[in-house]
Amino acid sequence: MKELIQWLQSVEGLARALYAEAATQCSEDPTFSTFLRCLADDEGRHFDLMERAAQLLTSAGEVPILAIAVEEEARHRIECPMHQCFEKLKRREATRKDIIEAMVQVEFSELNDIFTYVLRVSHPSSMVFQEMAAIIQEHKESVERFVAQVTGAEDSLHRLQKLPRIWTNRYLVADDDPHLREVFTALFKDEAEVVAAIDGQEALQAAQEAFFNVIISDIEMPKMNGLEFFRRATQDHPGLAKRFLFWSGSTTPEVEAFCRENEVPYLQKPVGISALRQAIKSVRARTT
Numbered sequence: 001m002k003e004l005i006q007w008l009q010s011v012e013g014l015a016r017a018l019y020a021e022a023a024t025q026c027s028e029d030p031t032f033s034t035f036l037r038c039l040a041d042d043e044g045r046h047f048d049l050m051e052r053a054a055q056l057l058t059s060a061g062e063v064p065i066l067a068i069a070v071e072e073e074a075r076h077r078i079e080c081p082m083h084q085c086f087e088k089l090k091r092r093e094a095t096r097k098d099i100i101e102a103m104v105q106v107e108f109s110e111l112n113d114i115f116t117y118v119l120r121v122s123h124p125s126s127m128v129f130q131e132m133a134a135i136i137q138e139h140k141e142s143v144e145r146f147v148a149q150v151t152g153a154e155d156s157l158h159r160l161q162k163l164p165r166i167w168t169n170r171y172l173v174a175d176d177d178p179h180l181r182e183v184f185t186a187l188f189k190d191e192a193e194v195v196a197a198i199d200g201q202e203a204l205q206a207a208q209e210a211f212f213n214v215i216i217s218d219i220e221m222p223k224m225n226g227l228e229f230f231r232r233a234t235q236d237h238p239g240l241a242k243r244f245l246f247w248s249g250s251t252t253p254e255v256e257a258f259c260r261e262n263e264v265p266y267l268q269k270p271v272g273i274s275a276l277r278q279a280i281k282s283v284r285a286r287t288t
Helices: 002-025 030-060 072-090 096-108 111-122 127-147 154-162 178-188 200-209 226-236 238-243 253-262 273-286
Strands: 170-174 193-197 214-218 244-248 266-268
Touching: 002 030, 002 072, 002 096, 002 111, 030 096, 030 111, 030 127, 072 096, 096 127, 096 154, 111 127, 127 154, 170 178, 170 200, 178 193, 178 273, 193 200, 200 214, 200 226, 214 226, 214 238, 214 273, 226 238, 226 244, 226 253, 238 244, 238 273, 244 253, 244 273, 253 266, 266 273
Parallel strands: 170 193, 170 214, 214 244, 244 266
Antiparallel strands: none
16 A cells, blocks of 8 residues: 555656646746646645555554555556656657647546545545545646647547546535525535535534535624634644635724735625636635
8 A cells, every 4th residue: 555655656746747847848838837837736736645645544553455456557557658748848849739648648547546546545534535535626627627728639628527526516605694695505506515504603513524625704603703713614624724715794904914814815795796706716726
């Protein structure tokens, strides 16, 4: 198990280096270069996920026995496209098409299945695994969005879309206004499972029991306000800080200072539907 995790980390490190070098060489195409840098950052996060999986195994004491093994042939098949593209980059011969083809081959390989399998075996029901699964799914969706814009890549896009989902997006909305909770659920039910909470206390319990891609919270709520909800939710899971979005009918210097200090986006009610969708999209973009 530990050997497999080390190999997965080496592959993620190779992918990160490949995308970073490709981004540097494609600087004349800012959109493509920025996308490649985002991919490099994603691979860095995947490397860290494997490190966390290794730590979970160490803390658990008993290392689970894997039901599959990754033989040399499979490892070569997964690594080969990246090595070939890297060699072209070193010779300054890699084209945009070469880079995209290498990226797509990596996404189509068994790497993602093996990666997910190790995560599930490491800690199948924990918040840690849920967060890991969400991050991997967000990575896949970012690749899909880019490939969808590439002319002549329809076949690649179709193959990407056929890859199984490992995570269903979840949004948590916390607000004491029942009508607002209802309309939010109706607006976003097609893109995520929406969980509604009537106050900060109920929202905190939900956030402790399941992982959410986006958390939208009112400020003034009974039992526990939005600021205290944020503090307590991120105390145990700091990564949730980037997934928060506040909305409120009034602002105070305290709220404004809190949002600046914690880099939490803020919307003033009444909120336009387009503005809300864009804000949630921006929150999602912060985590990919």
